[in-house]
Amino acid sequence: MSLYQVQKFLYQLNRDESVQTVFRDDPDAAIADYKLTDDERRWLRDGEVGELYIHGVNGQILMHYAAFLGLDWDSYINAMKDGLTKHGQVRDGIYRAVDGGDGGAV
Amino acid sequence: MPLVFAGICSHGPGITGRADRADPALRDPFYAALDTLRADIEASSADALIVIAAEHFANFFMDNMPAYAMGMGEEYEGPIEDPDWLGIPRTTIPGAPDLSKRLIAEVMQTVDVAYAEEWKMDHGIMVPLHFLTPKMDLPVIPANINCQGPPLTPLKRAYAFGQALRRACESVPEKIAVMGTGGISHWPATPNSGKINEAWDREFLRRWAANDKDALLSYTDEDTLAEAGQGGFEIRTLIAIAGLCEGRTGTIRYAEPIPIFSTMCVAATMDVV
Numbered sequence: 200m201s202l203y204q205v206q207k208f209l210y211q212l213n214r215d216e217s218v219q220t221v222f223r224d225d226p227d228a229a230i231a232d233y234k235l236t237d238d239e240r241r242w243l244r245d246g247e248v249g250e251l252y253i254h255g256v257n258g259q260i261l262m263h264y265a266a267f268l269g270l271d272w273d274s275y276i277n278a279m280k281d282g283l284t285k286h287g288q289v290r291d292g293i294y295r296a297v298d299g300g301d302g303g304a305v
Numbered sequence: 306m307p308l309v310f311a312g313i314c315s316h317g318p319g320i321t322g323r324a325d326r327a328d329p330a331l332r333d334p335f336y337a338a339l340d341t342l343r344a345d346i347e348a349s350s351a352d353a354l355i356v357i358a359a360e361h362f363a364n365f366f367m368d369n370m371p372a373y374a375m376g377m378g379e380e381y382e383g384p385i386e387d388p389d390w391l392g393i394p395r396t397t398i399p400g401a402p403d404l405s406k407r408l409i410a411e412v413m414q415t416v417d418v419a420y421a422e423e424w425k426m427d428h429g430i431m432v433p434l435h436f437l438t439p440k441m442d443l444p445v446i447p448a449n450i451n452c453q454g455p456p457l458t459p460l461k462r463a464y465a466f467g468q469a470l471r472r473a474c475e476s477v478p479e480k481i482a483v484m485g486t487g488g489i490s491h492w493p494a495t496p497n498s499g500k501i502n503e504a505w506d507r508e509f510l511r512r513w514a515a516n517d518k519d520a521l522l523s524y525t526d527e528d529t530l531a532e533a534g535q536g537g538f539e540i541r542t543l544i545a546i547a548g549l550c551e552g553r554t555g556t557i558r559y560a561e562p563i564p565i566f567s568t569m570c571v572a573a574t575m576d577v578v
Contacts, residue, residue: 203367206366206367207366207367207368210362210366213363213385213386214362214363214364214385214425257362257454257494258493258494258495258535259361259362259453259493259494260361260362261494262318262361262493263362263427266386266387266391267387269387272319272323272326279495279496280496293455293538294495295495296495296496296497297495297497297534298500301497302497302499302500303496303498303499303500
């Protein structure tokens with residue numbers, strides 16, 4: 200997991216409308232300059248919020264990305280829950296789930 | 306000129322973005338309490354509002370992360386988030402660059418604060434501004450304490466930042482209001498979003514309102530993470546207000562957990578004289 204590179208791309212995407220335009224038109228071009236694995240490219244292209252969450256993307260960065268994707272609140276929370284169920288606890292960072300991922304205002 | 310106003314409030318994006326999902330019996334009194342802060346700021350005739358925030362990667366990233374930063378721009382823009390998601394339209398907020406420069410120069414006497422002539426605001430500032438200066442016509446000076454990307458500044462340094470800001474505000478002729486905005490216990494942007502440790506929050510607010518410096522600075526990040534979640538790291542912004550108003554006490558105007566807003570929702574003031 201090139202966590203730093205994934206987060207750096209999402210940081211730029213979240214704050215820069217020109218990056219958002221490129222990403223919508225040609226996601227591969229938008230992420231071309233980042234050192235990412237094939238899985239990471241796929242997760243970003245496909246909006247795999249659950250995968251990105253359990254691999255340690257900072258929750259705030261991920262939340263803004265989910266908003267950019269147009270996910271409604273419940274879908275966003277449930278995407279993280281699904282990621283947790285399928286793949287286990289968050290691997291890195293400070294946004295680990297607690298209580299087994301239970302709760303959540305949905 | 307001495308400060309004319311100091312306060313704290315919550316900033317969770319749900320406060321505006323998921324307003325329709327909150328219990329009106331909790332939401333409406335919270336909004337009303339925020340409106341009393343707006344009224345007080347307006348009554349203070351403040352020339353500018355400094356917002357001490359805990360931003361969420363709108364401007365700063367781990368390629369060059371300042372522990373402390375202040376805005377020095379002519380204007381700012383926000384929110385960076387989808388406006389429909391946040392429930393706040395994208396807009397431009399006036400800055401106060403000359404005042405910023407003088408304040409920053411004085412803060413630098415004791416704190417190595419970074420400055421930025423460009424600054425994009427996320428929900429951490431936009432939600433408070435939505436309630437406190439709804440016309441977005443009061444000059445704003447954003448300030449940030451890194452609460453997201455560890456290593457994080459020690460709490461004693463956040464308190465000292467507030468002290469430095471106090472000294473800076475007293476060195477200029479303008480009337481200045483200061484707001485600190487951050488969560489207390491919360492687990493935002495996780496599957497547990499909505500989890501709130503109310504007992505921990507009320508004890509923190511008791512220490513804050515008493516401006517009990519030793520008690521406020523006694524939290525460790527390890528304990529905070531365990532008891533208050535990673536969102537609890539944002540107490541730095543609230544502790545900075547305590548430092549700003551050292552020796553004075555606060556009044557809690559509203560403090561109730563609203564889970565769909567992902568946090569204990571707080572509106573409070575601290576005496577400035």
